[in-house]
Amino acid sequence: MMNNGPIIQTTNLSRSFGDILAVDRISVSINPGEVFGLLGPNGAGKTTTVRMLAALLEPTSGEAYVAGFQIGKEDQKIRRQIGYLPEAPGLYDALTAEQNLAFFGAMYGVEEISRQIKRYLEMLGLWNRRYEPVATFSKGMRQKLAIARALLHEPEVLFLDEPTSGLDPQAARLVRKFIAELSGEGRTIILCTHNLDEADRLCDRVAVVNGHLLALDSPKILRRKIFGRKVVFHLLEAKIDFEQVLLAFDFVSEVHLVENKILVSVEDPENNNPALIRALIEAGAEIQFVGELRRRLEDVYLELMKSAEGINNG
Ligand SMILES: Nc1ncnc2c1ncn2[C@@H]1O[C@H](COP(=O)(O)OP(=O)(O)O)[C@@H](O)[C@H]1O
Numbered sequence: 001m002m003n004n005g006p007i008i009q010t011t012n013l014s015r016s017f018g019d020i021l022a023v024d025r026i027s028v029s030i031n032p033g034e035v036f037g038l039l040g041p042n043g044a045g046k047t048t049t050v051r052m053l054a055a056l057l058e059p060t061s062g063e064a065y066v067a068g069f070q071i072g073k074e075d076q077k078i079r080r081q082i083g084y085l086p087e088a089p090g091l092y093d094a095l096t097a098e099q100n101l102a103f104f105g106a107m108y109g110v111e112e113i114s115r116q117i118k119r120y121l122e123m124l125g126l127w128n129r130r131y132e133p134v135a136t137f138s139k140g141m142r143q144k145l146a147i148a149r150a151l152l153h154e155p156e157v158l159f160l161d162e163p164t165s166g167l168d169p170q171a172a173r174l175v176r177k178f179i180a181e182l183s184g185e186g187r188t189i190i191l192c193t194h195n196l197d198e199a200d201r202l203c204d205r206v207a208v209v210n211g212h213l214l215a216l217d218s219p220k221i222l223r224r225k226i227f228g229r230k231v232v233f234h235l236l237e238a239k240i241d242f243e244q245v246l247l248a249f250d251f252v253s254e255v256h257l258v259e260n261k262i263l264v265s266v267e268d269p270e271n272n273n274p275a276l277i278r279a280l281i282e283a284g285a286e287i288q289f290v291g292e293l294r295r296r297l298e299d300v301y302l303e304l305m306k307s308a309e310g311i312n313n314g
């Protein structure tokens with residue numbers, strides 16, 4: 001176990017399947033306790049990356065350390081430190097909740113299995129339903145049970161491969177809440193997802209990949225890097241003169257008028273806004289609201305994909 005430094009570290013981690021380079025020289029460091037998102041289109045290598053880190057698939061080149069152990073060399077030790085929810089986790093419908101957990105617990109040699117089963121069934125609110133077949137559970141509950149199954153041996157690191165895909169909004173919400181709870185317990189969670197709002201809400205940092213690493217940062221910083229920061233002034237009436245008033249400031253790089261709103265690109269809204277507000281009022285503006293234009297992580301993602309395509313197409 002490592003006390004300091006990253007819990008996962010990869011250096012030029014790569015994997016090909018024949019001619020397909022599924023994962024192309026990925027180098028990342030993931031900190032203990034982090035919720036780390038892996039985002040990217042279908043076929044971007046997310047599952048392949050996670051399977052390598054879970055010591056289920058060997059890299060073709062590069063290296064990685066997970067919880068202090070090197071993949072390919074100390075795989076048994078790694079498997080003890082990690083939990084893995086695959087894309088299609090598959091529970092046994094005919095077995096009860098308890099039997100499902102007991103079956104996997106036995107298979108993986110979990111210690112104090114009864115206590116662990118109780119702990120997780122209680123955490124999921126399923127203790128009273130432990131003798132019911134899993135077939136009777138909602139989709140969200142089943143997925144939570146599948147995650148709990150990956151946690152029976154109390155791994156430090158949890159890999160979740162698209163845990164909410166195919167779930168309805170209510171079920172997805174249950175699962176997200178559970179993930180947040182698990183993160184609150186200090187676990188490191190690697191989350192592959194297509195749901196960018198989900199990544200935005202849950203992840204401390206996200207890696208956007210498409211074979212190779214396109215971007216890596218917190219959602220907040222990624223937004224700023226890609227779009228800068230924009231302030232929106234809602235006015236009783238947006239007059240064209242106001243544009244010049246705002247552009248006179250060095251820290252204003254762009255101004256757009258849209259209906260009764262003015263969008264202003266500024267370097268440092270917290271410090272720059274008071275001066276802008278004063279100037280607008282002096283120029284006769286009637287300010288109704290001031291806010292920051294919030295870009296969705298989806299916009300960041302699409303922008304990254306667009307520029308990546310631009311590069312690939314020459
Ligand atoms: N076992 C495999 N055999 C051959 N090709 C594979 C295998 N696993 C993945 N691939 C290929 O590797 C690429 C990355 O796949 P994957 O890691 O599943 O992407 P993602 O999870 O981001 O959708 C895809 O082109 C996929 O077809």
Ligand SMILES: [Mg+2]
Nearest residue numbers: 046047048087
């Ligand atoms: Mg996948």
